[in-house]
Amino acid sequence: MRNICITVSYDGAGYNGFQVQPGLNTVQHQLEQAIRWLTGEEVKIHASGRTDAGVHARGQVFHFHTGSKIPVTRWGMALNGRLPHDIRIWDVREVPLEFHSRRWAKRKTYRYAIRCGKIFDPMTRHMEFYHPPSLDLDAMREALSYVEGEHDFTSFCSVRTKAVSHVRTIYEARLDCAWTDEHLRSSVIHIYLTGNGFLYNMVRIIVGTLLQIGEGKRKASDMKRILEAQDRGAAGPTAMAHGLTLWEVFYEEAPPTT
């Protein structure tokens, strides 16, 4: 038996999220189908975490056990040849049997993309949340500074969570104004959050609250107050899924090779 660890990018627009759901087209379903085609095995894959419907991934990581003897150098091209073009595998390695893509993950980075301005870009409409009025970026940056550190994120967590502890550490919460398009008279804002773990909808609720701060509907310092409230009702709405990308998953030694 071998443990195979794969890094994959996908455009989530066409999928009902990552996790297998009966009768729905999901990324996991596509990956398991491709692996079954290659190995003949009914494999169940385990990802570093789920992504919701419409959420994208630049560097999602998953692992699975297999009896297949196919060398790791062959897997990528073989699976990419079988997978739809909105899912691309870009790294395959054999890892120790005890490696687990979720439990061994040390840090994760998510990116949320917002387009402000007169119109949105039709070429990137599926990966940028469109917010026509401009936003107060300084206020949003100040608000993000309160998110950094170890906190109880109950306020920024879907009530549907099953997590026992709501304490997570955010190592970095950064806002970049990535670029401005003079033609479309619009600009793109990227929010990067890196933490040791994320609760259900946590990034999207933080961004939904940040948007209200950027609009001037709330003060930047409200972010601190909302965290302390430990009440989902204190925070803003859940931002739309399509602006979110699981950017990168970090391991102790990115992930170990046997």
Place this chain on the structure above:
Amino acid sequence: MRNICITVSYDGAGYNGFQVQPGLNTVQHQLEQAIRWLTGEEVKIHASGRTDAGVHARGQVFHFHTGSKIPVTRWGMALNGRLPHDIRIWDVREVPLEFHSRRWAKRKTYRYAIRCGKIFDPMTRHMEFYHPPSLDLDAMREALSYVEGEHDFTSFCSVRTKAVSHVRTIYEARLDCAWTDEHLRSSVIHIYLTGNGFLYNMVRIIVGTLLQIGEGKRKASDMKRILEAQDRGAAGPTAMAHGLTLWEVFYEEAPPTT
């Protein structure tokens, strides 16, 4: 009667090109339908040029005559509200009645995007031609230098053209290695061609030939020889449509307002 000039971006992936064709979904069809909904008129629009199936536009320009009294400031939002999200209007102006978006165009810029590397990016797969092996960019740049200037472009023109003269002037032919993605271990090459006009498939045939030069199948200086041959058979294949974007159309006074 008024003459309205509109600048529009579109993702060409979902369309059978710009021009109306019976029974097919085209960009022109969508635009004319939206204008009919707004004005109640059966309007025929005239673009700066057609784009083929799968080709995108960042700044396509078209005009049409209308008896509508709706102020120009209202058109953009009204039409965008009706159009599918892969077509976005970003400028509307009233121009002199004699203005013609094709005949008055002084220069046009096209961009062709190529992704080289181990895998393509699923997020931008519909707008980048994927060419796994790396290319000799210096040879491609040298080849592009031969394209600049006034030439007979018969070799780089579909035999289906109806153009009488095949002489065009290329003001600039530039290759940028736009960026390198360390994660996907791939890079994106952008080729920009600016000229006073382009023959049918001209950019795509130039790029198809450039790719052969970048692969080392032809020498950079062959570009000069191919131009002189004035024979479509001397050039390389027509590059795939989806890498091409009509980038910008320039007018004497970008375009005049009444």
